[in-house]
Amino acid sequence: MEAIVFGSGVTALTFINSLDREIVKIKYIIDNNPEKHHTKIQELTIYPVDRAKANDFDVVFLASFQSLSMMAQLLEMGIAYDKIIPVNHEEHTRALRENYQKVLNSAASSRRVSNRKKIALVNLNYSNYQGLALFRYMPLYIKEKYDVDLIDASNYAKLSEYDVICSSHFDGIYQEGFINIELWHGFPLKTMGLLSPSINDNQIKSQDQRSKNTALVMSYSHLYNTFFNACFPYRQNKYRITGMPRNDFLFEEDGKEKLESLFGISLRGSNVIFYLPTWREGKKRELDSSMNWDHIFGTVVQEESFTSILSDTNSILFVKLHPHEYRVYDKLGGTSNERIFYITDDMLSRAQVHLYELLNCADALITDYSSVAYDLLLKDIPLIYYIPDEIEYSNRRGFLIEPYSQMLPGPQVSDISMIGFHLHEYSKNKDYYRAERETVRDLIFKYKDNKASQRVWKEIDYYISQQNK
Structure with a gap:
């Protein structure tokens, strides 16, 4: 059997490694990401998707969670339906069923x-x-x-x-x-x-x-x-x-692949860190803090310092700001940093991917007062609390328990350099703050399953x- 693979992320690599290469000959890989074109993985060349028009294969394996849109591309090229095989066929079928049901319900x-x-x-x-x-x-x-x-x-x-x-x-x-x-x-x-x-x-x-x-x-x-x-x-x-239903997503295992597909990058061998600060402007425009969003970590110097931390720990940072705060940041030019990527509501909506479907691959979470940190206790994800506006936020908004620090099961810092210190500590010691995480987890959750x-x-x-x- 001669085959090609559509996709070049973690799912594709895992799938290729699982094949009996005496039975299946992989001719090449196709991908939508131009940056990957004419590079190689496992001695297989990655080509633009148009390469499949040659129809020089028996089957094409769809090795990505975006298999519906990939299938549509191939069908438009004239590739026969029965030659297109989704690797994650259960997820593919589920997505099809959702689409069919939505249309049928409407009709x-x-x-x-x-x-x-x-x-x-x-x-x-x-x-x-x-x-x-x-x-x-x-x-x-x-x-x-x-x-x-x-x-x-x-x-x-x-x-x-x-x-x-x-x-x-x-x-x-x-x-x-x-x-x-x-x-x-x-x-x-x-x-x-x-x-x-x-x-x-x-x-x-x-x-x-x-x-x-x-x-x-x-x-x-x-x-x-x-x-x-x-x-x-x-x-x-x-x-x-x-x-809570959304926490069931945390027990899935394809977050890294979905991030790769959303951003067109490879995360192989990298640590994945999320920065999810709480919303500081509510529906009624009340400001809980005057924190400056010109730069995600306060100043240009601090942001550059944090880039060094990411490089030292071989980490990629994914940031999800409140839509209002993201617009402020984006209007000022955002960032072109190769280690920092922004997740937006529009991006998630277009892909129909929930944020919690991505969080299941987190190696650490940086946050402040966000409740997402509590949900990640279900997976024992290391937490770092970056709270430079602690006093102002406490005075303006307030907390349901004092001292609220007792409900923050991780190091609490106001200086960027200390984030790097604690990331290194987590990498060296898997039990770092684990007892605190377990204590708070047991207070918050009656059920710890999916x-x-x-x-x-x-x-x-x-x-x-x-x-x-």
Whole structure:
């Protein structure tokens, strides 16, 4: 059998190494990244995709998570459908099924059986919403029993057509006739809601309305119930401890490949570090800090210093800023640093990849007050807290627990050079701050597995079933 491989990342290399080369002869590799063209891996030349027009092979193996778009390219070239073989065929089939179901649901919306509940999974971004994970990990019995749609900005206006609304940012319709399920978007550390310094009477009324018309609130643990309820009061019987669906993505193992595909780079042999600072400007334009985003680490000198740290530790940094903060940074020219890459909401949305699908390959996380750090405790990812605006942020926003440092299971620094020190410590000692991580993890999580979506669906199904009696 003569074959070619479409893709040159980790998945492709792993696949090529798994082949019996006496049975399969790999002729060459094709890839969309111009920087890889006419280079070699394992003595195989990488060509532009147009090379496949020669049709000089029996099969082409799609070795990337973007197999749907790759297949479309090949079909446009006239490559026969039965010659195109996705390596990750289960993921490929799942993506096809999602697309088919979305179109079929839309086409059949006016003919739906009246006694089937319609469930909306709101997913207005691919950074912190829970909807995508609930959709991806939907059990078969849910698909057979309900009409379920993923709701994004393109179809959000149709939200009122649904009976059940699963929200991550209070996105529901808080009136009689709707079943609202709140999942929120992270474990709370910062004050918010009724404990926010800027709370006003209208916001209090809104929370009263939400509380009255929310059926269930999904939770991490009893501690979550306490913290969340201090900010957004609900009756105790509305809480269900399930874990959060998006955390199920952390247990997948293809984050590095997806990063390679998104950015057209190779991460082979490199450490992957994420920098995810918390949002400092809320929906209502309140500023929690006057931190300067002209440079991601404060000044030009500090940013250059951090580049040296990345080089010394053979690391690549992926930065995800709040959209507003990214626009400020990008408007000033961003960076051309070969070791620093920016993940944007638009990028994730176009690829239909959730941020948490990337985080599963993290070797370390740099953050400040972001709840993402808590979620990564499920995978025991080393954490570094870079908090140069600690006093100002604490005064303006405040925390739900003091001293809040007890809830930060990693070194806390305000100087760039100390990040490098702690990265080196983590590389030398796998137990560095591990005890602290485990202590906080056990406080925050009742469940430490990848079954959160299943538990959430079970609770939703049970609630609806009880209402129908």
